[in-house]
Each structure stands twice: as C-alpha cells, then as structure tokens.
Amino acid sequence: MHDAPPSPLATEPEPLSHGLKQRHLTMLGLGGVIGAGLFVGSGAGIAVAGPGIALSYLIAGTLAMLIMRMLGEMSAAMPASGAFSVHAERALGRWAGFSVGWLYWFLLVVVLAVEATGAARIAHGWVPGIPQWTWVLVFMVVFTATNLAAVKNFGEFEFWFAALKVGAIVLFLGLGVLAIAGWLPDTDPIGLANLTGQGGFLPNGWSGVISGVLAVVFAFGGLEVVTIAAAESEDPARNVARAVRSAVWRILFFYVGSMVVIVTLLPWTSMRPGQSPYVAVLDAIGVPSAGQIMNIVVFVALLSALNANLYGSSRMIFSLAERGEAPAGLLRVSAGGVPRRAVLASVAFGFVSVLLNLKWPDSVFLYMLNAVGAVLLFVWGLIALSQLRLRRRIEREAPETLTLKMWGFPWLSCLALAAMAGVLVLMLYDDASRPQVLWSGAATAAVLAVAVVRDVRTKRK
Numbered sequence: 340m341h342d343a344p345p346s347p348l349a350t351e352p353e354p355l356s357h358g359l360k361q362r363h364l365t366m367l368g369l370g371g372v373i374g375a376g377l378f379v380g381s382g383a384g385i386a387v388a389g390p391g392i393a394l395s396y397l398i399a400g401t402l403a404m405l406i407m408r409m410l411g412e413m414s415a416a417m418p419a420s421g422a423f424s425v426h427a428e429r430a431l432g433r434w435a436g437f438s439v440g441w442l443y444w445f446l447l448v449v450v451l452a453v454e455a456t457g458a459a460r461i462a463h464g465w466v467p468g469i470p471q472w473t474w475v476l477v478f479m480v481v482f483t484a485t486n487l488a489a490v491k492n493f494g495e496f497e498f499w500f501a502a503l504k505v506g507a508i509v510l511f512l513g514l515g516v517l518a519i520a521g522w523l524p525d526t527d528p529i530g531l532a533n534l535t536g537q538g539g540f541l542p543n544g545w546s547g548v549i550s551g552v553l554a555v556v557f558a559f560g561g562l563e564v565v566t567i568a569a570a571e572s573e574d575p576a577r578n579v580a581r582a583v584r585s586a587v588w589r590i591l592f593f594y595v596g597s598m599v600v601i602v603t604l605l606p607w608t609s610m611r612p613g614q615s616p617y618v619a620v621l622d623a624i625g626v627p628s629a630g631q632i633m634n635i636v637v638f639v640a641l642l643s644a645l646n647a648n649l650y651g652s653s654r655m656i657f658s659l660a661e662r663g664e665a666p667a668g669l670l671r672v673s674a675g676g677v678p679r680r681a682v683l684a685s686v687a688f689g690f691v692s693v694l695l696n697l698k699w700p701d702s703v704f705l706y707m708l709n710a711v712g713a714v715l716l717f718v719w720g721l722i723a724l725s726q727l728r729l730r731r732r733i734e735r736e737a738p739e740t741l742t743l744k745m746w747g748f749p750w751l752s753c754l755a756l757a758a759m760a761g762v763l764v765l766m767l768y769d770d771a772s773r774p775q776v777l778w779s780g781a782a783t784a785a786v787l788a789v790a791v792v793r794d795v796r797t798k799r800k
Contacts, residue, residue: 355420355657356490356676358577359572361581363494363525367647368565370501370631372403373508375457376558376635377594383600383612388551388603389542390534393595394626395551400591402762403754405560409726409745411583416733416740418575421658423722424530428662430728431721433797434790439721440659441786443563445710447652448685451645452692452704455479458641461634462781476692483686485642486653489675490571500643507636508593513615515600518624523794526624529604531764537608544681553765553772558594560715561644562586564651571676571687586617657681664793680789710782716759717783723756 387391410423419425421440428436459474485492514523521528534540540546565586569579601616605623610616615637621629657678659665669681695704730748733741745752766772 351505355458355571355654355672355678357571357573358489358676359494359568360491361572361578363491363580364504364569364572364582365585366498366501366567367494367568368562368582369589370497370504370643372506372556372559372586373501373593373767374558374561374588374644375454375637376555377597378617378637378640379613379615380558381555382610382616384551384554385598385607385610386612387543388552389538389540389607391541391543391545391548392551392602392607393598394548394595395555396598396787397591398548399552399556399559400594402556402755402758403562404591405746405751406722407583407587408743409563409752409755410523410563410566410722411579411743412684412731412741412745413722413726414569415580415583415743416729416737418570419658420567420570420654421661422655423482423563423718423725423758424568424655424658425662426725426729427721428593430725430732430793433662433664434794435721435725436591436662437659437785437790437793438786439666439718440655440664442711442714442783443653443718444659444685445651445782446714447648447655448688449692449707449711451652452696453708454641454645454648455689456692456696458526458638458645459717461638461641474696475697477646479686479690479693481640482649485646485683486649486682486686487673487677490677493646494568495561496646497643497650503639504636504643505593508597511620512593512596512600512687514624514626515597515604515620516619518569518687519600519603523624533603533606537606537769542570542607545688549765550769553762553769557712557715559590561647562590563718564647567654576740577741585742590792600618622765633746649682649689652689653678653682656684706778709774709778711779712772713763713779714783716763716781717779719757720756723752723759727752727756 360499368636388395410426414422416590417426417429421436422442424436424440427439447672455475455478456471458478459471461783462474463469485496517523518526519529540787543550565582566579569575569582572578597617601620604620605616609619615633618630621632626632656665656669660667660669660681669678669684671678671680673679687779692704693708726745727749729746763776
C-alpha cells in the first residue's frame, strides 16, 4: 500500500529559531506601519486633500486592512519565513513565488538606504561634528549585529521601538482631543471652523481625496513583516492570527484619528509638504520643544523601519534559497537558528544602496527608488490573487487550519484587487507618480521574464 502524496499545502518545519514571543509580534504589527511616512509625509496628503485627508486615510487604510486580513488567513494556515512568496508559489506557480520574493527583497534593501540616511541626517543635526556618513555606518553596523545575534534581540528592539511610537500617537491623540474641547490651559474650544472653512471639508472635491490616497497609501507598507516574523514564534499559526486581529483596527484608528485631530485643530492651508503636521499641532497647543520631540520620534521610527526591513529582507532571501530560487549558500543557519549569510547578503546590498543615496541621490539612486516605488502594489496584488486561489484549496484539504478567515470572501478579495488596479491606473495619470509606475513596471517585467525563463528551463530538464 502506497502512502498518499503530501498535500501541496503542507509546511515543512522551519530550521530557524523560534525566539519571538506573542508580545513581540503584537507590537511589531502595531508599530511596523507607524513611521516617518505618517509623522512627516502626511503633510503632502493634507496639502492636496484638505480635511478630506481623513477619508483618504480611511480608504487607503481599509485597503491595507483587507490585504493584511488575506495575508493573515494564509499565514495562519501555512506559516513560513517567506510568507506571501511561499503562498504565491503554492497558489500560482514557481514564477509567482520567485517574482514576489525577489521584488520584495529589492524593495526592502533599497528603502534601507532612505531610512539609514534619514536617521543619519537627524543625528548629524544633533551632533554636527560627526559626519553624516559616519552615522550611517554606525546604524548599519549596530543593526547588522542585532540581526546576526539571536532573533529575540530583533524582537526586543522592535518591541520597544514600537512601544515608543504607539505611545507617541496615543499621547498626541489625547492632547489633541483635550485641545479641541478647550480643556488645556489657555485654550478655547475649537469647534468645526477648520473643517468647514477654507473651501469646506472637500476643498478640492473627490479628486483631492483620490490624490490624497495616492500620497498616503504607501505609508501602510510594513504590515507584511509581521507574517514573516510569525514563522519564528513559539506558535506561528496562533500568534500570527492574534497579531493580525489586534493590529488592523488599531492602526486604522491611529491614522484616521490623527488626521481628524490635525485638520480640526489647524487650517489645512497652513500645511506644507515636507513639514510635519504633528509638529505644527504640538506647537499650536503650546508643547515646548515640539520640533525636537517629533525629531526623536521620527528618528526612532526610521531606526525601527531599518531594523525591521533588514530582518524581513534576510528572511525573504533565505526562504527563496530554501526553494532553490536563490544561492544555496544562503541557507547556512547559526547554532542559534539565525540565517547569518542571508543577513549579510541583505545588508551588503543595503550598504550599496546607502552609498548610492549619499553619492548620487538625484540620479542613480533616484532611478532605483522609482524602480521600487510601486512594487508594494504589485506585491499586494499577488497576495490577493494567491488568497483567491488558496482559500478553496485550504477548505478542501485542511479546513481546520482556517483559524483566521478573510471577511466577505471572495467579494472583498476581488474588491481589494480591483482597488489596487485602480490606484495603479490613477498613478499613471498623475504626473508626480507616473515615473514610479513606469520604472516599477519595468523592474517587475524584468523579474517576471527571468522567472518565466527559469520555469521553462526547469520543465525541459
């Protein structure tokens, strides 16, 4: 009697450490998406959407929530260090797993340069005697060492980084509500004048809201790392489900709540792209040294993102190597369960990206940044396609693993896919966003071409 063939949904035990705890994953889910894009980049969204930026964040945040729910469903059923890359391979074929894995790895190691340079610029402002490049070197060395050590060190760093960011948001919301109500010293109730004046709640109409969506949707990138990290926790299926459930609603509340407080307290016409609206609000309500306080928060947010992206990129390339899609030499794991060669490969390219950013920020690095500008939408699109394919298979072969289900399947999954396609089309019609779509499309096409060629060669053997 022959044994039944293994299910294509079966997961092999991970050779990596299982040192992450539930509290690490929960806080990573909450803090992983709260970064400089919110604290500073939201000013650009307010400038184009006015008070309607709250609707822009609601729309973009709802899309991110749907993606996270789909990803959480698959990761709870099939936890793996490659997360959505593994899911794409099982759902759509090797070409999909190869493509989404390498695209996401490239995205993370390029964004590393932005984060390291941004943090170094702030540190250089505090200590002008130390050159900016020295700060970059210090940050890269520190976080490389952190990621080469036990995975619990990464978890502890991210736990406290995220705790500070979440605490800052909660404190900001609390002060904002008190200021709106006129309960702070020397303040009067604000009322709705800033929401109804200066052109009303939608001064630029719904086109302004949509432009705001384009400006803020990428701020939700980073949620994916929690499903990668779940594979190194004590109980991956249970922990990722709990982390996703606790994160999505709270993140949406933090983002939309912050925007409502900002546009209620201050006229939207006073906002300028590149300037933090959080600093403007704290200054307006009389918080001393508001600029420096926010500088510290942004500094922590950048270091947190640097740490998380180095971790996520190393695990993604390790997963690719496990499936024969990256050099086998990257599979070496330390006695503590850390894929050190994968970490070094990721940080090596990260160093290259940083050097390009420092030397040619407006030429070579700008092209690289544009090449990954819209990649997140391609990754999200493949997540949605994978979930649509895998859900039926999981229901047939292992229904007991569906501990976290996507809402309104398959309709909300299809709606999310259509929304992402819509965002890409709108970006093509937006002068500022068009280069990102074109360059990212070219990068995606190149990776897809390599994937197809590899598939054809494999089938001929």
